[in-house]
Amino acid sequence: MRIVSWNVNGIRAVEKKDFVSWMQADGADIVCLQEIKAQHDKLSPALLEIQGNDGAPYHALWASGKRPGYSGVAIYTKIKPHDVRFFGIDEFDDEGRVLQADFDDFTLISAYFPNSQDAGKRLDYKLRFCDAMFDLCESYRKAGRNFVLAGDYNIAHTPIDLARPKDNEKSAGYLPEERAWMTHFTQAGYVDTFRHFSPGATGCYTWWSYRAAARTRNVGWRIDYFCVNPEFLPAVASSVIRPDVLGSDHCPLEITLNL
Numbered sequence: 001m002r003i004v005s006w007n008v009n010g011i012r013a014v015e016k017k018d019f020v021s022w023m024q025a026d027g028a029d030i031v032c033l034q035e036i037k038a039q040h041d042k043l044s045p046a047l048l049e050i051q052g053n054d055g056a057p058y059h060a061l062w063a064s065g066k067r068p069g070y071s072g073v074a075i076y077t078k079i080k081p082h083d084v085r086f087f088g089i090d091e092f093d094d095e096g097r098v099l100q101a102d103f104d105d106f107t108l109i110s111a112y113f114p115n116s117q118d119a120g121k122r123l124d125y126k127l128r129f130c131d132a133m134f135d136l137c138e139s140y141r142k143a144g145r146n147f148v149l150a151g152d153y154n155i156a157h158t159p160i161d162l163a164r165p166k167d168n169e170k171s172a173g174y175l176p177e178e179r180a181w182m183t184h185f186t187q188a189g190y191v192d193t194f195r196h197f198s199p200g201a202t203g204c205y206t207w208w209s210y211r212a213a214a215r216t217r218n219v220g221w222r223i224d225y226f227c228v229n230p231e232f233l234p235a236v237a238s239s240v241i242r243p244d245v246l247g248s249d250h251c252p253l254e255i256t257l258n259l
Contacts, residue, residue: 005252011074013037050076105259113133115154127177130181148255156173162220193255
């Protein structure tokens with residue numbers, strides 16, 4: 001099973017950049033999207049009725065924010081889930097930040113973590129979200145339920161996860177409190193799958209500013225992740241970043257599961 005995750009920075013914007021054709025050609029079993037910036041009832045039929053390269057239709061699942069043109073996540077899946085739900089916490093569901101889908105062997109979480117913003121304007125909100133997500137992961141683990149937490153965490157964890165760490169020590173996404181939460185999360189046993197397979201790799205980023213030709217020069221940040229509970233790690237065959245795929249200021253990443 002192959003799962004892709006991508007912050008598209010506006011699903012209607014990326015639709016104009018051949019997103020549907022890319023979905024059809026790529027043919028992943030499941031695709032998680034973040035920052036769709038749209039209510040699903042405002043989307044084109046083409047986005048609601050995508051088929052893979054094998055002709056199998058995708059079930060399209062949505063968690064849109066109440067504020068138009070802001071936040072929101074989605075899951076496209078060829079495998080019909082047993083159950084689908086939001087986070088269950090109003091202040092985060094109002095912004096469409098989490099969508100959960102239960103499959104036979106695991107629960108998939110597509111999540112768009114808040115941006116702490118300049119001068120930490122939303123840092124408290126971000127950390128509340130992070131703590132609530134930790135509690136959710138702990139509840140699954142204690143229940144013996146495997147999970148995959150996919151999405152844009154808006155956190156570069158370590159200095160090798162961004163091109164210019166010293167210049168960004170006071171920048172949103174690399175604040176000490178954010179990095180400390182990610183350390184807490186991984187020290188609790190949860191696995192950053194990309195780092196598991198590529199522990200010392202540098203220059204591997206998932207987001208680049210639109211300014212100053214940052215992507216061309218690969219001046220980026222790794223802020224998108226696939227994390228799993230440690231008990232599920234043996235099922236993860238690979239975890240890679242796909243910077244060759246264009247259309248957003250983020251690129252997709254993917255994992256392959258042996259299920």
